[in-house]
Amino acid sequence: MTARVARLAGLAAALAAALPLAALPVPGTAAEPRSAIPWLSQSIELEGTPPPPSRPKIGSPPGGDTITVTPLGDISRDAVGLLPPERTGFARDFWGDATAREVRDLVLDHPDRGVPEARALFHRLLLAEADPPRDGGSGESVLVARVDRLLEMGALEEALALIERAGPETPELFRRWFDAALLLDRAAEPCAALRENPALSPTLPARVFCLARGGDWNAAEITLTLGEQVGSIPGPEQALLARFLDPELFESEAPPPIPEPLTPLDFLMREAVGLSRPPGQLPLAFLHPDLDPHAPMRMRIDAGERLVLSGALAPAPLFAAYRAGTPAASGGVWDRAAAVQALDAALAADDPGARAAALRTADEALSARGLRVAFAREYIGPLSRLDPATLPAEARLRLGELLLLAGAVDAARHAAGPEADPRFAALLAVAGAGTAPAPAGDDLLSAALAGLAGAPPADDREAQLAGLLDGGRQGEAILAALALLQAGDEVAPPELRAGLRTLRAAGQDASARAIALQTLLAGGH
Incomplete structure (x- = not known):
């Protein structure tokens, strides 16, 4: 450590005027927003209102189509999606009269469990274009919540595409863009954005990483040295950055402790120099390099x-x-x-x-x-x-x-x-191929057929779910139905019937049938 500081002290002093200390922010202590996920990095700090988007093209969604970004002005980012209503079957007024806070909490609190098609339907909901909540103004709280759920499930490509379509010019969207791009080995564009947009003030670790990522290792070491001198970076982070920049200097030293929480930037720098991973399972988003x-x-x-x-x-x-x-x-x-x-x-x-x-x-x-x-x-x-x-x-x-x-x-x-044997004939009926009753005693199969039959509500719960649809709150009704189905093949027959009935009434017949079949069959023969 001393050798590196001495070697760079002269250059650091010479560049101090060109790199004002204000550019090396002390980590803030502001509370995380309600939707922040535990490992989300604080890659930038921004005071005031960011400028409107200025870059004509910032990425590609899954499938390779180019996204062209235009200034959103007063248009709410909460309306942004990758899947239009004609592809999802969702109404454009998907959330009805729910408030932005209610929608955000519905998205964040949904359990996202159940058979694969139930999770896939929630995934499509997160990616859907829809009118923003009426009280949301030009806000982004619902979009940020949707992005966070995608990041939690490890859907980095979709999260990145959603952010890029909205434009990652706000602090909350930019730090998520930065993290997802790092984990997909696409750091060049966020790092370029940090250089080009003066309103985006990167934290010291992000600045050092981007300088090194761009091949300017001397500038990265000088920036880190300045940060050490002004005390703008905690010791463990400083030790990791120093090892990342010059790992040979630290071959005989004990590795720095694993940060808690471990951010994508921490994770990738530790991987780059061969440090151990934390015990237990990594967040899903961190697994993409392992593929x-x-x-x-x-x-x-x-x-x-x-x-x-x-x-x-x-x-x-x-x-x-x-x-x-x-x-x-x-x-x-x-x-x-x-x-x-x-x-x-x-x-x-x-x-x-x-x-x-x-x-x-x-x-x-x-x-x-x-x-x-x-x-x-x-x-x-x-x-x-x-x-x-x-x-x-x-x-x-x-x-x-x-x-x-x-x-x-x-x-x-x-x-x-x-x-076909009677049970398989009934399974074909669940798939929409013919009609057949469930064998006697097969309560779950009977419930599936009843839920797909479109009969009137059988109890107060089904009536309440129908009321959500009648009130124009399709999104809330779908999430409520999926919550009933979260037990997968262990779901109780009344919950299966109510959930399937609601999904069919919400225009999701294909998903309802797939969920029913998976509930009945996905556990094994």
């Missing part, structure tokens, strides 16, 4: 499974990780990888018995981890091409269930044959 094809196989699988279960990742990257190498051991992730690889081999071979056995092993292994829906979607192509007549009865029924979970209803009906 890199060069990451260890187990790390890729662990990250992929958690992100698929949260709804932030499509199945393909996870199954690519399962196939990335020879399983190193047995149990847990290795058993799932082995089962996937064995199924791949069996599907490529002309042996119906081996196919049936491999299908059963893979289905049971993935179902035990909560990944049956992801499994069905990954294999929809080869499963649809199987000849059901070559399979034994148990495998044929398993095939039909997986095809239903993948949304291949016609293929599922073909797999069942002309005389």
Whole structure:
């Protein structure tokens, strides 16, 4: 530490006038807003009103379409979304007469649990274009809450695209943009924005990181030295920054303590110099670097499974990780990888018995981890091409269930044959293919069929949910229905009926049917 300070002291003194101490803010003590997530960094500090957006193009949403940003003026950022009403089926006046605070709290307090389609519907709600709450003015509290929920579930691409469409020129949006971009290895643009916009005053760690990220390591070290001299950065942060800039100086020293909370900037700098991770599970948003094809196989699988279960990742990257190498051991992730690889081999071979056995092993292994829906979607192509007549009865029924979970209803009906067993016939009815009653004693299947039938409300709860829809509060009704369904395949029949009935009445028939099928089947054969 002393050697580095002495080496840079002269340059620091010479640049002190060019880099005023006001540019090295002391960390503030203001309370975090209600929606702040625990690891969110304070990457900038801003006093006063920021200027309007000035950059013509700042990013691309998932799918590659260019986003052009224009000044929003008095238009509320809360109205911004990535999915228009014609794609979501939501009304543009989605929140009715709810206040901005009520909507923000509805978004933040939603449990986001349940079967995959229930989580996917909440995900679409977060991305939807909708009229802002009527009392929101030109505010952004609802947008910030939506972004925070996306970040919590690890949906960094969508969070980044949503921020970029709104324009990350306010402190709350910028720090989220900065963090998401760091975790996706796209720091160049936020760092450029910090240089170009004088109203955005970066904290010292952000300034040092961006200078180093841009290749100006001398300026980064000088900036850190100035910060040390004026006491504008706590000791642990200073130690981490110094090690990040010149790790060879600290090879014989004990590593700095793990910060609490661990911000994305702290995390990435620690990763860059090979410091240990904190014990326990990382936030979902921190897992994206682990998906890199060069990451260890187990790390890729662990990250992929958690992100698929949260709804932030499509199945393909996870199954690519399962196939990335020879399983190193047995149990847990290795058993799932082995089962996937064995199924791949069996599907490529002309042996119906081996196919049936491999299908059963893979289905049971993935179902035990909560990944049956992801499994069905990954294999929809080869499963649809199987000849059901070559399979034994148990495998044929398993095939039909997986095809239903993948949304291949016609293929599922073909797999069942002309005389499907009564329960499978009722499952086809849940999918919208024909009519059939639930077998006697199957209360959950009966509740699913009743909820999808569009009958009048059966009790006060269903009447109250219907009242929300009649009052124009579609968003609140959908969230209430999803909350009833959060127990997944352990949901009680009355909650399943009420939730499905409400979703259908809210115009979400396809989601209601998918949720019903997943509730009945996602737990395994």
